Amino acid sequence: MNSTKKVIIDCDPGIDDSLALMLALDSPELEIAGITVVCGNVPTKLGCENVLKVLNLYGREDVPVYRGEEKPLSRMLVTAQDTHGMDGLGETGYEVPDDFSVNEGAVDFLIETLKTSQDISIIALGPLTNIACALKKCPEAFKNLKMLVTMGGSYKSHGNCSPVAEFNYWVDPEAAGFVYENLKRPIHMVGLDVTRKIVLTPDLISLICRFDDRKSWFVTEITKFYVDFHWNQEQILGCVINDPLAVAYFIDPSLCEGIDAYTAVETEGMCAGQTVVDAYGFWKKTPNAKVLTETDTKAFMTMFLNRLFPGRASVISKQLDTIYPSFCKVNGGGCR
Ligand code: BDR
Ligand code: CA
Numbered sequence: 001m002n003s004t005k006k007v008i009i010d011c012d013p014g015i016d017d018s019l020a021l022m023l024a025l026d027s028p029e030l031e032i033a034g035i036t037v038v039c040g041n042v043p044t045k046l047g048c049e050n051v052l053k054v055l056n057l058y059g060r061e062d063v064p065v066y067r068g069e070e071k072p073l074s075r076m077l078v079t080a081q082d083t084h085g086m087d088g089l090g091e092t093g094y095e096v097p098d099d100f101s102v103n104e105g106a107v108d109f110l111i112e113t114l115k116t117s118q119d120i121s122i123i124a125l126g127p128l129t130n131i132a133c134a135l136k137k138c139p140e141a142f143k144n145l146k147m148l149v150t151m152g153g154s155y156k157s158h159g160n161c162s163p164v165a166e167f168n169y170w171v172d173p174e175a176a177g178f179v180y181e182n183l184k185r186p187i188h189m190v191g192l193d194v195t196r197k198i199v200l201t202p203d204l205i206s207l208i209c210r211f212d213d214r215k216s217w218f219v220t221e222i223t224k225f226y227v228d229f230h231w232n233q234e235q236i237l238g239c240v241i242n243d244p245l246a247v248a249y250f251i252d253p254s255l256c257e258g259i260d261a262y263t264a265v266e267t268e269g270m271c272a273g274q275t276v277v278d279a280y281g282f283w284k285k286t287p288n289a290k291v292l293t294e295t296d297t298k299a300f301m302t303m304f305l306n307r308l309f310p311g312r313a314s315v316i317s318k319q320l321d322t323i324y325p326s327f328c329k330v331n332g333g334g335c336r
Contacts, residue, residue: 012040
């Protein structure tokens, strides 16, 4: 039996997208058919350069990269360079490797790959513009899609771009709305309800820094800007790393739990980009989404750190036990 999972990763790197790509590249059960880049955190050209920087860190010039849409379906692009830095990687100044190349035509690559593969999934870590364009252009190709996991939206959590909207769907609500309405199979929505629980705390960043190798320096350096942003914006110590949870959930769905619900994306007015999750079936519509509501933070961190930094399992487990202590009931309660 072939246990590898074939996947296209659509992304807008972005600091947390880069961490998600690292997790994917360190996951032997994933066969990455290609990486497609969409506008979002940064303009598409910069996003492509950042994918190349991550691939260079891994010596993986064999993974094809495709440049996608330059702007949302029907509005101006608003980037998140305040969050990710002008270069999208925390203004770290990593060189773009010149021996790696980017192909044009992410949308056609998505369509052709879906048409010719039986068992392929998409993990979308940015606005859904590329996916919506492919679905509009060739809906039949999506019959072969096994699973769409998207980082985006929120159910009960507040937004991160407006009181109610999450960035990826807020940047291109028309694309997100089109995909939710037309994909015709449940979308796995890894939204802010679960990703807000995935915080790379200062303790964890210090641990990573102690590992003292190329990957650990890269993570330490790119997260500095992100940590400052989180403190200034929401007084969070550390940084919320949304996108790696979508990859981790794709690898191991037991990391999250959720509800099946019809979900729509608001496209107009002050709530643009909001996901409206009909958890109680008011609209009597067949659920089009699995909306994730719970996640096991410690299990995620265990996977993430061990995969990026193999051979350090015991020190990782020791630190995670300190940060996420388990409570044991002794004589009716309390901790030992
Ligand atoms: C999402 O928005 C982006 O800034 C992150 O990369 C993530 O995909 C979180 O709202
Ligand atoms: Ca992203």
